[in-house]
Amino acid sequence: MSKKTQRVKVSPKNTPKEPVNQRGAVQSQTPFGQKFKSWRQHHRISATNSLLRLLGMPLQTIMTSLVVAIALALPTTLFIAINNVQSLGDNWDASPKISVYLHTRAREAAIEGFQKELVNRADVKSVEYISPKEALVSFQAMAGFGNALDLLEQNPLPPTLVVTPATQAATPAGLAALGESMAKNALVESVDMDMDWVRRLREIMVLGKKIVTILASLLGLGVLLALGNSIRLAIESRRDEIIIVKLVGGTNGFVRRPFLYTGAWYGFFGGALAVLLVELGHQSLAESVASLAAAYQSSFALAGLSLFDNLSLLAASTFLGLFSAWLAVGKHLNEIEPT
Amino acid sequence: MIEFHDVCKRYATGQEALNKVSFSVEEREIVFLTGHSGAGKSTLMKLIMLMEKPTSGEVMIAGRNLGRLGSSHVPYHRRQVGAVFQNHQLLFDRSVFENVALPLQICGIHHRDVARRVRAALDKVGLLSKENALPISLSGGEQQRVGIARAVVNKPPVLLADEPTGNLDPELSAEIMELFRQFSEVGVTVMIASHDIELIKRMNRRVLTLEGGQLTHDGAMW
Numbered sequence: 001m002s003k004k005t006q007r008v009k010v011s012p013k014n015t016p017k018e019p020v021n022q023r024g025a026v027q028s029q030t031p032f033g034q035k036f037k038s039w040r041q042h043h044r045i046s047a048t049n050s051l052l053r054l055l056g057m058p059l060q061t062i063m064t065s066l067v068v069a070i071a072l073a074l075p076t077t078l079f080i081a082i083n084n085v086q087s088l089g090d091n092w093d094a095s096p097k098i099s100v101y102l103h104t105r106a107r108e109a110a111i112e113g114f115q116k117e118l119v120n121r122a123d124v125k126s127v128e129y130i131s132p133k134e135a136l137v138s139f140q141a142m143a144g145f146g147n148a149l150d151l152l153e154q155n156p157l158p159p160t161l162v163v164t165p166a167t168q169a170a171t172p173a174g175l176a177a178l179g180e181s182m183a184k185n186a187l188v189e190s191v192d193m194d195m196d197w198v199r200r201l202r203e204i205m206v207l208g209k210k211i212v213t214i215l216a217s218l219l220g221l222g223v224l225l226a227l228g229n230s231i232r233l234a235i236e237s238r239r240d241e242i243i244i245v246k247l248v249g250g251t252n253g254f255v256r257r258p259f260l261y262t263g264a265w266y267g268f269f270g271g272a273l274a275v276l277l278v279e280l281g282h283q284s285l286a287e288s289v290a291s292l293a294a295a296y297q298s299s300f301a302l303a304g305l306s307l308f309d310n311l312s313l314l315a316a317s318t319f320l321g322l323f324s325a326w327l328a329v330g331k332h333l334n335e336i337e338p339t
Numbered sequence: 340m341i342e343f344h345d346v347c348k349r350y351a352t353g354q355e356a357l358n359k360v361s362f363s364v365e366e367r368e369i370v371f372l373t374g375h376s377g378a379g380k381s382t383l384m385k386l387i388m389l390m391e392k393p394t395s396g397e398v399m400i401a402g403r404n405l406g407r408l409g410s411s412h413v414p415y416h417r418r419q420v421g422a423v424f425q426n427h428q429l430l431f432d433r434s435v436f437e438n439v440a441l442p443l444q445i446c447g448i449h450h451r452d453v454a455r456r457v458r459a460a461l462d463k464v465g466l467l468s469k470e471n472a473l474p475i476s477l478s479g480g481e482q483q484r485v486g487i488a489r490a491v492v493n494k495p496p497v498l499l500a501d502e503p504t505g506n507l508d509p510e511l512s513a514e515i516m517e518l519f520r521q522f523s524e525v526g527v528t529v530m531i532a533s534h535d536i537e538l539i540k541r542m543n544r545r546v547l548t549l550e551g552g553q554l555t556h557d558g559a560m561w
Binding site for chain 2: 245249
């Protein structure tokens with residue numbers, strides 16, 4: 001038989017013959033627009049059917065979504081906690097105090113002059129003088145220090161000026177400039193910016209964020225495995241269907257699509273539950289935090305997730321579900337071939 | 340339409356299913372494939388369906404060498420070959436309508452046309468009244484006819500049928516054969532694997548006989 005034989009569309013109703021280009025695999029007998037429409041149609045059907053399938057087995061769907069939700073809610077909560085602590089630290093940044101330690105042999109009159117000079121500066125709000133005696137008294141009041149200080153022959157504590165900078169000077173650069181100029185005075189032994197704890201807090205926060213990122217990655221990996229397993233089970237339970245679809249000419253994309261949607265739906269439900277869990281946690285803590293803050297005369301309020309954060313969490317979760325389904329489907333679908 | 344050139348198929352187990360099989364089937368032809376079980380009938384059909392690849396030799400369908408088709412082209416090839424399976428291969432959780440609609444949905448036919456063509460195919464096999472039934476509630480013969488409707492709904496140029504009348508009484512068998520004859524008249528190439536000697540005699544068509552993987556007879560039977 002000639003290779004140029006015309007292939008013919010056949011219908012039980014005697015459709016007229018229609019020559020079709022013979023080169024390569026025949027992929028399409030319908031126009032592209034129609035193809036695209038039906039491709040969209042199959043997407044819609046796949047999405048709806050996967051959703052209905054999941055709703056048809058509510059217990060398994062809830063369990064799987066809850067696994068996703070907990071794995072996402074945990075790092076999200078930690079992240080919120082870190083952000084709140086950080087904003088607390090940032091708030092305290094605004095009123096730092098600078099301790100200026102003077103030479104122990106500095107005369108009272110000179111100290112008084114220096115104090116006046118400081119108070120007159122534009123970048124200084126107030127200056128408090130703590131004499132060595134006062135310092136000793138407050139030290140002795142602290143438990144455990146009393147006896148130790150009794151052993152010393154003379155008071156080792158220096159006279160100290162505690163400088164509160166003016167609000168406009170309370171920037172890192174302004175504080176540094178103020179500290180530097182005070183250090184130039186002959187009376188001054190050393191200047192302690194008292195900012196170290198803020199810096200340390202920041203470092204701890206950076207570390208905390210790194211730990212949360214690692215934790216989130218590990219939990220994300222857990223979600224990938226858990227959802228991958230659910231998708232594998234779904235594939236396994238529809239093995240016969242996959243074989244039949246492949247036998248009648250279903251492409252891998254056609255076979256893959258419903259499972260990808262299943263993964264995306266799991267991710268979406270998991271994300272929605274995570275948003276709910278985080279919000280519940282936030283609500284249950286917000287009141288206590290507010291009353292605690294009020295006790296410190298602070299207007300600090302526990303910040304939760306913004307609408308954008310929530311939507312991002314939902315999108316990330318859906319994408320994670322889609323991705324894990326993609327991995328699982330790629331691994332398991334090729335193993336199912338008609339024989 | 341179907342060409343085999345020196346086709347050999349040896350399975351990994353060492354079993355030689357086909358040995359130097361060559362034949363050619365023209366468009367619109369109906370051929371019967373006979374032979375004892377294990378003679379290689381199923382293997383031959385699997386090669387046409389690209390469920391297996393030949394160890395050597397060439398299989399050509401509609402002028403295309405199947406050995407040169409990449410795996411991404413396999414689905415598109417299968418859409419050109421309607422197949423009726425001995426074990427029906429129906430989806431038991433879907434209605435008769437949905438089973439028959441499957442090849443059309445896979446090809447991306449719009450759902451309005453799907454309904455029209457599915458009903459036409461079901462009407463052909465006399466199951467229009469059962470379109471909403473689940474296959475499990477149908478008799479073996481009816482399931483077989485659902486399989487036939489699904490195989491032809493997409494108007495493939497080649498139709499393969501593996502024991503299509505295995506579960507049917509003589510009267511129904513004759514009806515099915517009449518259907519196949521009608522398909523061939525509108526241009527479909529039909530290959531039927533069958534044990535039913537009486538039926539083959541009645542049809543009086545070309546017969547390919549396989550014995551131990553070799554083609555021992557090619558032509559009219561009597």
